[in-house]
Amino acid sequence: MNEPLRPADFTSDQEVRWCPGCGDYAILKAMRQVLAEIGRSPDEVVCVSGIGCAARFPYYLSTYGFHTIHGRAAAIASGVKLARPELDVWVVGGDGDFLAIGGNHTAHVLRRDADLNLLLFNNAIYGLTKGQASPTSPIGTQTPSSPAGTSEQPVNPPLFALGAGASFIARSIDARQKHLPEILKRAHQHKGASFVEILQNCPVYNDGVFGPITDKQEGPETVIELEDGAPMIFGRDRDKGLVFNAAEGRLEAVRVEEVGEAALARHMPENAAQAFALARLAAPVPIGVLYRRAGD
Amino acid sequence: MLDTSRSRASSRAGPLVVRFAGDSGDGIQLLGAEFSKSTADADTGFMTFPDYPAEIRAPAGTLFGVSAFQIQFGADEILTSGDAADVLVAFNPAALKSNLHVLKRGGLLIVDKGTFERRGLQKAGLDENPLDGDLAASYQLLPLDITAQTLEALAALDIGRKQAVRAKNFWVLGLIFWLFDRDPAKTEGWIARRFAADMSLREANTTALKAGHAFAETLELAAFPGVAPTRRAGAREHGAPPAREIVSGTQAMALGIRAVAKRAERDVLYCSYPITPASALLHALASGEGGVRIFQAEDEIAAACAAIGASYAGAIGMTASSGPGLSLKTEALGLAVSCELPLIVIDVQRAGPSTGMPTKPEQSDLTLAIHGRHGEAPVPVLAPATPEDCFAIMVEAAEIAISAMTPVIVLSDAYLANAASDWVSPDIDSLPHLAGLVQHPQDGFQPFARDAETLARPWVAPGTPGLAHRIGGLEKEAGSGHISYDPDNHAEMVRLRAEKIARLAGRRAAAEISTGDKTGDLLVVGWGSTYGAIRKAVQELRAEGRAVSHLHLRQLWPLPGGIDKIMSGFKKIVCPELNSGQLAGILRGELLLPVEPLTQVTGQPFRVGDLKAQLERRLES
Ligand code: SF4
Numbered sequence: 034m035n036e037p038l039r040p041a042d043f044t045s046d047q048e049v050r051w052c053p054g055c056g057d058y059a060i061l062k063a064m065r066q067v068l069a070e071i072g073r074s075p076d077e078v079v080c081v082s083g084i085g086c087a088a089r090f091p092y093y094l095s096t097y098g099f100h101t102i103h104g105r106a107a108a109i110a111s112g113v114k115l116a117r118p119e120l121d122v123w124v125v126g127g128d129g130d131f132l133a134i135g136g137n138h139t140a141h142v143l144r145r146d147a148d149l150n151l152l153l154f155n156n157a158i159y160g161l162t163k164g165q166a167s168p169t170s171p172i173g174t175q176t177p178s179s180p181a182g183t184s185e186q187p188v189n190p191p192l193f194a195l196g197a198g199a200s201f202i203a204r205s206i207d208a209r210q211k212h213l214p215e216i217l218k219r220a221h222q223h224k225g226a227s228f229v230e231i232l233q234n235c236p237v238y239n240d241g242v243f244g245p246i247t248d249k250q251e252g253p254e255t256v257i258e259l260e261d262g263a264p265m266i267f268g269r270d271r272d273k274g275l276v277f278n279a280a281e282g283r284l285e286a287v288r289v290e291e292v293g294e295a296a297l298a299r300h301m302p303e304n305a306a307q308a309f310a311l312a313r314l315a316a317p318v319p320i321g322v323l324y325r326r327a328g329d
Numbered sequence: 330m331l332d333t334s335r336s337r338a339s340s341r342a343g344p345l346v347v348r349f350a351g352d353s354g355d356g357i358q359l360l361g362a363e364f365s366k367s368t369a370d371a372d373t374g375f376m377t378f379p380d381y382p383a384e385i386r387a388p389a390g391t392l393f394g395v396s397a398f399q400i401q402f403g404a405d406e407i408l409t410s411g412d413a414a415d416v417l418v419a420f421n422p423a424a425l426k427s428n429l430h431v432l433k434r435g436g437l438l439i440v441d442k443g444t445f446e447r448r449g450l451q452k453a454g455l456d457e458n459p460l461d462g463d464l465a466a467s468y469q470l471l472p473l474d475i476t477a478q479t480l481e482a483l484a485a486l487d488i489g490r491k492q493a494v495r496a497k498n499f500w501v502l503g504l505i506f507w508l509f510d511r512d513p514a515k516t517e518g519w520i521a522r523r524f525a526a527d528m529s530l531r532e533a534n535t536t537a538l539k540a541g542h543a544f545a546e547t548l549e550l551a552a553f554p555g556v557a558p559t560r561r562a563g564a565r566e567h568g569a570p571p572a573r574e575i576v577s578g579t580q581a582m583a584l585g586i587r588a589v590a591k592r593a594e595r596d597v598l599y600c601s602y603p604i605t606p607a608s609a610l611l612h613a614l615a616s617g618e619g620g621v622r623i624f625q626a627e628d629e630i631a632a633a634c635a636a637i638g639a640s641y642a643g644a645i646g647m648t649a650s651s652g653p654g655l656s657l658k659t660e661a662l663g664l665a666v667s668c669e670l671p672l673i674v675i676d677v678q679r680a681g682p683s684t685g686m687p688t689k690p691e692q693s694d695l696t697l698a699i700h701g702r703h704g705e706a707p708v709p710v711l712a713p714a715t716p717e718d719c720f721a722i723m724v725e726a727a728e729i730a731i732s733a734m735t736p737v738i739v740l741s742d743a744y745l746a747n748a749a750s751d752w753v754s755p756d757i758d759s760l761p762h763l764a765g766l767v768q769h770p771q772d773g774f775q776p777f778a779r780d781a782e783t784l785a786r787p788w789v790a791p792g793t794p795g796l797a798h799r800i801g802g803l804e805k806e807a808g809s810g811h812i813s814y815d816p817d818n819h820a821e822m823v824r825l826r827a828e829k830i831a832r833l834a835g836r837r838a839a840a841e842i843s844t845g846d847k848t849g850d851l852l853v854v855g856w857g858s859t860y861g862a863i864r865k866a867v868q869e870l871r872a873e874g875r876a877v878s879h880l881h882l883r884q885l886w887p888l889p890g891g892i893d894k895i896m897s898g899f900k901k902i903v904c905p906e907l908n909s910g911q912l913a914g915i916l917r918g919e920l921l922l923p924v925e926p927l928t929q930v931t932g933q934p935f936r937v938g939d940l941k942a943q944l945e946r947r948l949e950s
Contacts, residue, residue: 045799047811079791081638084802092799092812097791099641100801101634102664108631112638112646113791115598115624120642120791138634141627 038072040065045095056207056233057086060154061093063213064123068096070214071121071221078121081110083130085161086235087154090125104135107142107151114147121221124151128169129159132188136168143199146225152217153190153228154207156235157242164238171242191312191323194228195305200326201227202308204319206247207234212258212320219322232318246318259311259321264297267317274298275314277307284310286317303327344403346411347505350428351420352389353382353396356498361398362575363502363519367511368402369573369751375402376716376750376861377575378410378934383605383688390444390452392423399431408861410748412936416508418501420444420475423453438468439504441475441497473544475500482540488529496537503541513538576752578716578745582675583613584754585723589645590620593727593763597621598639599647600632605687606743607649607677629654633661633674640670641800643790645727649675652694653683655738659702662736664802666706666826669777669786671730671737671765673723678742680932689932690744692857693908698738699886699915705823707830709733710886712740714860717752719745722883724760729837731765733829734785740885742907744934745858776800777810783836784829831887839891845871845878851948852899854924856882856912862935863905869941875948885912893920903927903947905940 043065051057068078078096082088084103091098097120101109110124124142131139131153142149158176159165165178169190173182194202201223205216213231220227232243245251257267257275265275266289274297275284284298284307300321301307308324347364351357358379368375380397387394401411417432419425421444432438445460464470479497480490499520506513517535524531576584590597599621601611614623626632629650636646648658655676665672678694680686698710709729713722719741726737765788766780776798777786789796798810806813807821843860844867855863860881867879880895882888896902902924904913910926917924927943929935 047799074794075797076794077792079642091801094799095797097797098799098801099638099668100799100803101637102660102802105630105634105661108626108634109638109641111624111626111631112598112600112635112640113642114638115622115635116596116639116642116644116646117790117792137627138631141631 038069038074040069043068043075043095045093047092049093050089051086052237054236055086056156056235057090057154059207059210060152060213060231060233061090063210063217064090064094067214067217067221068094070218073121077119078123079110079113080123080125081106081113082125083127083135085127085130085159086156087125087127087233088130104130104133105138106130107135107138107149110149111142111145111147114149118148122149124149126151126153127160128153128155128157128167128188128190132168132190132193136193139193140197143194143197143226143228146198146200148224148226150217150220150227151229152220153230154233155190155230156233156239157187158235158239160235160238170239174239174242176238189312190230191228192309195309195312195324199228199324200225201322202312202324203227203322204230204232206232206243206256206320208247208249209320216321223325225326255317257317257319259300259302259319259323261300261302261322264294264299266294266297273317277310282306282310284314344401344405344407344411345416346399346401346414347416347418348397348399348414348428348431349418349420349501350395350397350424351418351498352424353384353387353394354389354495355396355420356495357381357396357398357420360498360502361400363516364505364511365400365575365749366519367506367516368400369575370515371509371511372573373402373404374407374751375400376407376410376748377401378744378748381688383686388452390421390423390449392427392453395424395427397424397428407750408865409934409937412938416505418505420497420501421453422449422455422459425459426453426455432468434467436468437471438464439471439473439501442472443474443476473504478540478544479537483533483536486529486532486536488533492529493533496533499534499537500541500544503538503543504545505541506538507542507545513542573751574754575749576716576720577747577749578713578719578741579609579613579747580749581717581719581752582610582713582723582741582746585720586614586647587619587621588720588724588755588757588760589727589763591757592724592760593645593731595620596639596644597647598624598636598644599649600624600626600636600639601649602626602629602632602654604629604651604654606679606746607651607654607675609746610649610675610677629657630661633658633672636672637661637665637668637670640665640672641668641790643788643792645671645673645730647673647675649677651677651679651687652681652685652697655694655697656701659697662708663702663704663706665736666702666708667704667802667804668800669734669826671727671734671788673726673730673737673739675739675741677746678740680743680930686932688743690742690858690934691907691930691932692740692742692859693911693930694740695856695885695906695908695911696915698740705827707827708736708738708886709830709833709884710738710740711884712857712882713745714857714881714883716745716748716750718883720755724763725883727763728761729833731763731788732785733783733833734765734788735830740857742858748858774798775808775810777805778808779825779829784825784832833884834887834890837884837889840880840882840889840895841891842878842895843881844868846876847878847895848898849876849878850900851875851877851944852880852896852902853877853944854880854882854896854902854904854912854916855906856885859905859907859935862937862940865937866941866944869937870944870948875945877944877948882912885915888916888919893922896920896922896924901925901947903944905929905935905943907934
């Protein structure tokens with residue numbers, strides 16, 4: 034038996050060049066840890082990325098890596114996987130990559146369900162091109178290209194993935210160093226296309242865009258961690274929960290003491306109706322595996 | 330009645346051209362294919378060209394619903410499907426109206442006279458019945474009641490009228506078989522296999538075939554010059570004849586792609602998005618046989634990118650499209666150039682710009698292929714000359730792509746894709762082994778180290794133990810491949826990438842005159858599908874004593890070695906192309922020689938007669 038792999042075994046000799054404080058550092062750290070835990074040799078792992086800050090990711094891993102063109106990582110990774118199905122293939126891109134210029138590829142790679150792990154680093158901004166509004170920027174985001182604030186409805190990534198027929202949809206947050214590695218591991222375990230949205234802070238161009246969601250203090254009140262089979266409970270004192278309003282297809286936050294724990298919705302990741310409701314839920318923001326196709 | 334003396338008059342030794350024209354629903358292409366097979370069996374050389382409408386199901390009887398099939402065959406080298414027809418079979422008034430101009434004066438014109446009634450004429454936009462006119466003055470008119478004859482022949486069978494009428498293409502085939510002394514037995518066998526599941530169709534088609542044959546016999550139609558004079562001389566001298574097959578450019582290309590998988594001992598991943606006329610190749614490969622798998626991507630860009638991903642992962646990535654699709658793929662081509670990955674891009678050119686005329690050939694993507702990329706991104710460009718050359722060109726493209734670690738563009742066109750001729754399938758095992766440069770860890774691996782001769786970098790696929798590395802579209806440091814913004818390094822990398830492609834000119838065969846002498850009054854330089862028409866025109870001029878030669882380029886970029894030397898042997902250089910002078914411009918720019926364009930942009934292939942007349946004019950001016 035070989036020595037167990039360590040995160041350092043997945044660290045390349047390249048100097049990391051993201052801005053200080055960028056959320057990408059935390060994602061890289063989680064990823065190295067997960068790759069070590071998965072335990073496949075760096076020679077059997079490929080990381081394919083598009084263009085943007087996130088897309089520098091492969092250079093910082095010691096695996097095989099391919100930094101490609103804007104938006105096309107999923108298409109290129111599809112070719113890699115078709116040619117070498119035995120390799121673990123990770124696809125990394127930002128919100129511009131996955132949902133603007135490469136939106137078509139994202140939709141099709143999901144419906145095709147090739148065994149790829151797709152990591153969307155969502156910072157709701159174009160970082161590398163100096164801060165223009167992106168397809169996930171909230172309405173009103175003021176940027177050099179939208180001085181009066183954006184007026185377009187942002188894309189909802191999990192909803193997009195559900196619409197495309199994805200078989201595995203999850204969400205996590207850059208700073209959550211316990212949660213994120215768990216989610217990455219589950220994405221890897223899933224056979225088929227795994228879509229993971231990682232809320233990532235860009236301190237330079239969009240600092241605090243996820244505000245209370247990523248805030249350590251506010252987090253427990255604004256985020257709900259989903260657990261398979263468990264009642265949907267959140268809050269610092271675990272005093273809040275979600276009930277499923279079947280008539281309107283919505284999940285609604287309630288006080289647990291008002292309805293009783295038995296009335297709370299249980300998280301059934303294979304329940305598509307609930308998954309749509311979770312994808313649309315803005316307060317609290319659900320993290321975890323939002324959807325997993327039955328039988329997958 | 331047929332004037333037998335006139336018919337015999339056309340029994341010169343030369344080749345013959347037969348054209349079938351009818352409604353899309355008349356089974357014209359099937360009729361043509363079966364006649365082609367019998368021509369191959371008669372050991373006669375030939376070339377065919379289907380001419381069908383872009384509309385999938387145009388209304389029956391209309392002009393835009395006419396589908397035609399033309400074949401030229403004979404004992405000589407057959408280079409094109411023929412300028413004009415000796416025999417035209419028109420299944421309805423619309424077919425006659427839109428195809429009569431192709432028939433030679435004095436040619437045999439067979440029409441289904443029963444279809445020349447009020448409605449049929451109306452749909453063809455004819456006020457008067459042309460059969461009542463003076464057609465017989467210009468042609469050997471043979472009006473037959475094809476539909477009625479077919480119905481009568483099938484009257485005893487238990488099938489509906491609609492089904493019976495559909496057998497008329499086989500009735501005509503029987504008639505034509507008799508005319509050219511062909512044996513219908515093989516076709517009967519084919520019908521039995523093809524319609525094995527449907528007894529009534531099988532019976533109907535066989536009965537119609539026999540009835541048409543018998544009808545011709547009782548009519549005592551003067552047989553057209555039979556098989557004997559057109560049989561290939563010497564073909565049967567050395568024991569059993571080699572098995573001849575009919576291949577279109579598309580089929581030859583598919584076979585070439587399979588040969589690549591075999592000789593490279595690597596999987597081919599053929600990635601494509603549906604587009605006319607390139608889709609036929611996707612269908613030809615869809616069975617997944619022979620180490621070639623297909624991937625129908627969500628768009629042209631994804632097709633190119635998936636092919637690049639496959640090549641990166643050690644398979645051979647290929648992608649095909651037509652002009653508009655090539656435009657979409659060009660960004661991805663830049664990545665393949667920058668990362669120095671093998672990739673084969675096929676462009677089945679069609680008349681453009683934009684949607685243009687999707688089923689019509691044009692050679693108007695040459696400058697796009699050679700120059701149409703951002704940055705300094707040289708890419709070798711090849712073009713097959715004939716349908717069967719579509720096989721060899723794929724093997725050559727792969728040899729270049731793998732040995733030089735570069736994308737290669739292959740420019741076919743709508744004519745080559747659809748035109749068919751007979752060939753003896755090549756012995757794939759005798760083709761060279763297609764091996765890439767493989768480097769092992771003990772060599773001190775550097776992803777952008779280069780082979781001293783080819784300047785290729787090593788091809789190391791993910792999964793190779795101990796060699797994990799990162800590549801990308803950012804500029805790379807020579808050797809190590811690390812990201813580099815160093816000015817001198819960039820200049821050196823641009824030079825290296827260009828030099829790698831330029832060196833192909835020296836490594837590959839030098840330019841060679843394909844017809845004629847090394848010096849003379851006129852050199853005709855062509856490329857791609859115009860080979861047959863140019864060669865024929867040049868042959869005819871030479872037979873008349875003109876000092877004309879033909880140089881045909883299969884490699885457009887880099888220009889093959891020795892081309893300037895060849896050109897210096899001629900007083901004048903003319904470059905016929907189905908575009909507005911793209912190769913002529915490139916030759917002028919690269920060689921600083923006064924190359925004259927000779928252009929045609931009608932969406933039609935060159936006719937030998939037109940080309941010859943134009944070349945004559947150039948000789949005189
Ligand atoms: S611009 Fe933003 S996303 Fe990009 S590296 Fe800097 S902090 Fe990170």
